[in-house]
Amino acid sequence: MDGIVGLLDGVHMDAEPSTLPLPLPLPLPGARGRPFDPPPEYETLRATAPIVRVDCPTGVRAWLVSRYADAREVLGDADRFSNRPGVAAHVLGGYSGGSAPIAEGEFPRMDGADHLRFRRHMAPEISTMRRVERLRPLVRQIVDERIDALPRTAGTQPPVDLYAEFAKPLTTAVIASQLNIPAADHHLFHTAAEALFSRRSGPAEVAAAMGPFHAYLHKTVAARRAEPDDDVISRLIVRSDGTDRSFTDAELVHMSRSMLLAGYDTTASLISHALLALLRHPAEMDRLRADPSLAAGAAEEMVRYLGVGAGLMRAVTRDTEIAGLRVRAGDFVVVAVQSANRDTDLCPDADRLDVGRFPAAHLGFGHGPHQCVGQQLARLELTSVLATVPRRIPTLRLAVPFEEITFKVGTAVLGPTELPVTWDGVL
Amino acid sequence: MRIEVEADMCIGAGMCALLAGEVFDQNDDEGVVVVLDERPPAHLHEAVREAVNRCPAAVIRVYESG
Numbered sequence: 001m002d003g004i005v006g007l008l009d010g011v012h013m014d015a016e017p018s019t020l021p022l023p024l025p026l027p028l029p030g031a032r033g034r035p036f037d038p039p040p041e042y043e044t045l046r047a048t049a050p051i052v053r054v055d056c057p058t059g060v061r062a063w064l065v066s067r068y069a070d071a072r073e074v075l076g077d078a079d080r081f082s083n084r085p086g087v088a089a090h091v092l093g094g095y096s097g098g099s100a101p102i103a104e105g106e107f108p109r110m111d112g113a114d115h116l117r118f119r120r121h122m123a124p125e126i127s128t129m130r131r132v133e134r135l136r137p138l139v140r141q142i143v144d145e146r147i148d149a150l151p152r153t154a155g156t157q158p159p160v161d162l163y164a165e166f167a168k169p170l171t172t173a174v175i176a177s178q179l180n181i182p183a184a185d186h187h188l189f190h191t192a193a194e195a196l197f198s199r200r201s202g203p204a205e206v207a208a209a210m211g212p213f214h215a216y217l218h219k220t221v222a223a224r225r226a227e228p229d230d231d232v233i234s235r236l237i238v239r240s241d242g243t244d245r246s247f248t249d250a251e252l253v254h255m256s257r258s259m260l261l262a263g264y265d266t267t268a269s270l271i272s273h274a275l276l277a278l279l280r281h282p283a284e285m286d287r288l289r290a291d292p293s294l295a296a297g298a299a300e301e302m303v304r305y306l307g308v309g310a311g312l313m314r315a316v317t318r319d320t321e322i323a324g325l326r327v328r329a330g331d332f333v334v335v336a337v338q339s340a341n342r343d344t345d346l347c348p349d350a351d352r353l354d355v356g357r358f359p360a361a362h363l364g365f366g367h368g369p370h371q372c373v374g375q376q377l378a379r380l381e382l383t384s385v386l387a388t389v390p391r392r393i394p395t396l397r398l399a400v401p402f403e404e405i406t407f408k409v410g411t412a413v414l415g416p417t418e419l420p421v422t423w424d425g426v427l
Numbered sequence: 428m429r430i431e432v433e434a435d436m437c438i439g440a441g442m443c444a445l446l447a448g449e450v451f452d453q454n455d456d457e458g459v460v461v462v463l464d465e466r467p468p469a470h471l472h473e474a475v476r477e478a479v480n481r482c483p484a485a486v487i488r489v490y491e492s493g
Contacts, residue, residue, distance in 0.1 A: 123439025123458025361481045371483035
């Protein structure tokens with residue numbers, strides 16, 4: 001068995017080399033039974049082997065980068081570290097991977113000016129502070145409506161799954177309202193998201209679920225071209241038609257698809273994961289209940305604490321160094337975001353969940369030009385949930401022993417698969 | 428303190444406007460950074476430094492003695 005030492009020539013050693021076998025498998029073996037924390041191996045890796053070889057579930061062999069400074073450097077330098085493979089090519093079999101040509105409009109895999117062109121059009125829709133302030137009352141109202149829709153007293157009823165019956169309807173309502181997708185059609189992007197984010201899906205399953213969704217979006221784009229309304233898709237059409245390179249239908253479909261899929265499931269998973277974290281840290285839940293003005297900082301802290309457990313993939317564009325080790329053009333790199341966010345160089349007590357702080361510059365939404373395009377919408381939704389749920393459902397508690405909760409593994413966005421809860425009353 | 432931005436590379440993530448709204452805004456067309464106050468008063472300096480640190484595209488520069 002390869003020892004770690006032989007593969008670490010040139011790597012700066014701060015401590016005794018570990019005896020972990022190499023290449024390490026991803027997810028790391030210690031990931032099991034750690035619903036909120038990165039696998040314990042990361043502490044050792046950060047201390048002794050900040051860049052190591054790993055074998056990913058999709059068969060890709062990559063470098064794993066675990067320290068905050070290195071993670072930030074890789075994500076921040078798009079010239080040396082390209083998005084070409086797709087950020088989840090290490091975990092999702094349905095992803096096209098680095099070898100496939102970039103589809104028309106597949107902006108997450110583009111770099112430089114090609115990528116920027118898409119961001120410039122999506123930013124005014126979902127990530128400017130003006131847009132966020134305009135959306136804030138709507139999001140608050142949707143959060144309240146979704147709470148109103150829950151049974152008033154759940155104590156005598158079967159458990160309510162907050163992921164399926166609160167978080168998903170909430171994120172669906174927010175993103176669908178922006179793209180003006182009627183409720184009868186929501187199942188199309190729900191089905192597509194479930195196929196895309198399931199580790200059991202191969203390319204054929206993903207394609208089968210995406211087909212009807214794409215056909216629907218093509219029809220929608222055509223309809224909005226013919227008759228623009230006051231929604232994101234219409235505004236993307238109108239705004240880009242005023243430029244020298246207006247968007248094609250395929251490009252508009254891809255942007256709409258990205259906003260619906262990510263706006264729906266990644267945010268719903270984050271909300272469920274954050275609520276569960278609060279249920280397991282009742283003192284933090286009490287602080288939020290006593291002072292909802294903490295919610296914005298608490299949302300930021302949740303993204304730091306829980307964000308991108310699966311890590312983000314990049315491809316090396318030219319021979320260079322990471323953490324003092326040579327890497328070659330064409331190599332793949334997995335940035336262990338959750339490990340970086342627990343690096344004491346970022347935050348001295350990084351393993352503590354503290355809803356009272358606004359954490360330092362974490363990487364929970366990524367970093368660099370590809371940083372999450374929907375991050376401000378996600379912040380807004382999570383902030384609204386954290387300001388509201390502890391107050392309106394003060395007796396919220398798990399309906400099953402914590403040990404029975406199951407968690408997603410081997411997918412891009414982690415969190416509980418279900419969040420069965422109960423309560424005595426809704427205020 | 429004096430602020431310069433490289434707006435050509437801005438991705439419109441909104442971190443500067445979130446963290447230091449008195450100093451940074453985003454335009455309506457593209458969400459690109461707009462500097463409202465190139466020489467912000469001292470009580471905003473810390474927020475500006477945080478905005479620099481959090482800018483995902485690293486397009487904000489601060490000259491402390493400018």
